[in-house]
Amino acid sequence: MSLPGGRLEGAALNLVRRFASDGECLAVDCNPDGFSGSRWSRYAGNGCDASSWPATRELHSAGLLKLNKARDANLYALEALNSCLVPDAPIVLFGANDEGIKSVRQLGAVDFSVVDSLGHGRLLRGVRKPGACGRPEDFLKHCEVLLPVAGARRWASYPGCFAQGGVDPGTLLLLQSLDCVGAVPDRVLDFACGTGVIAADVLDRWPRADVEGCDYDAVAIAAARVNVPRGRFVVGDGLSCVSSGAFDLVVSNPPFHDGKVRSHRVWMNFVAEVRERLRPNGELRLVVQREVPVEGPLRDAFSKVERVIATPRFGVWSAIR
Numbered sequence: 001m002s003l004p005g006g007r008l009e010g011a012a013l014n015l016v017r018r019f020a021s022d023g024e025c026l027a028v029d030c031n032p033d034g035f036s037g038s039r040w041s042r043y044a045g046n047g048c049d050a051s052s053w054p055a056t057r058e059l060h061s062a063g064l065l066k067l068n069k070a071r072d073a074n075l076y077a078l079e080a081l082n083s084c085l086v087p088d089a090p091i092v093l094f095g096a097n098d099e100g101i102k103s104v105r106q107l108g109a110v111d112f113s114v115v116d117s118l119g120h121g122r123l124l125r126g127v128r129k130p131g132a133c134g135r136p137e138d139f140l141k142h143c144e145v146l147l148p149v150a151g152a153r154r155w156a157s158y159p160g161c162f163a164q165g166g167v168d169p170g171t172l173l174l175l176q177s178l179d180c181v182g183a184v185p186d187r188v189l190d191f192a193c194g195t196g197v198i199a200a201d202v203l204d205r206w207p208r209a210d211v212e213g214c215d216y217d218a219v220a221i222a223a224a225r226v227n228v229p230r231g232r233f234v235v236g237d238g239l240s241c242v243s244s245g246a247f248d249l250v251v252s253n254p255p256f257h258d259g260k261v262r263s264h265r266v267w268m269n270f271v272a273e274v275r276e277r278l279r280p281n282g283e284l285r286l287v288v289q290r291e292v293p294v295e296g297p298l299r300d301a302f303s304k305v306e307r308v309i310a311t312p313r314f315g316v317w318s319a320i321r
């Protein structure tokens with residue numbers, strides 16, 4: 001089925017205004033009432049279930065894709081969209097100027113041209129090339145990370161994962177601080193676990209612990225499952241997806257962004273809610289950049305709060321229930 005250009009671009013505009021978040025895509029068909037199709041996002045929240053790759057086996061006649069601020073994630077998203085499209089399907093890509101849409105001419109095998117300027121953004125149009133589209137495993141990349149207990153380890157990640165799948169300096173500091181955790185924990189949560197760096201080190205230290213990790217990025221969770229086969233990993237926004245019951249230890253390098261904007265929403269909600277997920281005397285360990293005002297919210301929620309490491313860039317905090 002071919003779609004009149006104007007209608008497809010109109011649908012894209014509607015999508016921008018109503019619910020698109022970074023890297024989200026829609027594979028659609030035109031019908032008398034408008035468009036029907038399936039929506040895919042790697043990120044949970046925003047009313048969308050997240051998955052690491054679209055589950056649909058049905059092929060649609062056109063695609064809409066919202067540019068991701070993480071540039072290396074755009075090709076992954078385009079191929080995810082391609083996997084839901086017929087050959088030669090038109091694809092509309094849209095994004096804001098400050099997300100880099102102005103410099104996009106080509107993504108993978110698709111050439112894009114500008115069809116509309118939206119004030120602060122642009123709509124581009126291209127055509128899905130015939131031929132096989134990529135698969136998620138084509139994007140899996142490996143590097144070596146150095147963890148405090150295990151030393152060098154081969155590490156898997158996908159485009160768009162935090163720290164390009166490496167070990168962030170704040171995360172490393174948090175791991176070093178685990179040397180002084182008092183009792184051996186039975187049950188540990190790695191909140192906003194990314195590719196599973198903290199979960200891996202926790203299992204290296206306490207091999208008998210039951211370790212769960214959560215993140216809103218289903219693609220990062222797919223990498224964590226490769227890296228830490230003994231961990232249990234769940235996808236969801238905030239603590240909503242974490243299994244029931246209390247934890248002895250919760251560890252986190254929490255996010256300071258909500259989508260593309262710097263935001264306190266996720267870590268503040270986490271600090272306010274996590275106390276209820278700890279056993280009595282259970283501990284929260286988190287690392288934050290020095291300028292993040294975490295001490296007040298921690299003291300509001302916990303009676304015993306201490307900064308266990310301070311460097312010019314980061315603070316590692318301990319809060320005991």
Ligand SMILES: C[S@@+](CC[C@H](N)C(=O)[O-])C[C@H]1O[C@@H](n2cnc3c(N)ncnc32)[C@H](O)[C@@H]1O
Pocket residue numbers: 045162163166167168171191192193194195196197198214215216217220236237238239252253254255256257258266
């Ligand atoms: C600073 S990174 C830390 C990643 C990992 N723990 C590490 O240390 O390498 C923060 C993580 O928070 C995740 N994140 C962002 N918003 C989230 C949300 N609303 N709920 C859960 N996780 C979120 C991101 O996907 C990212 O993996």
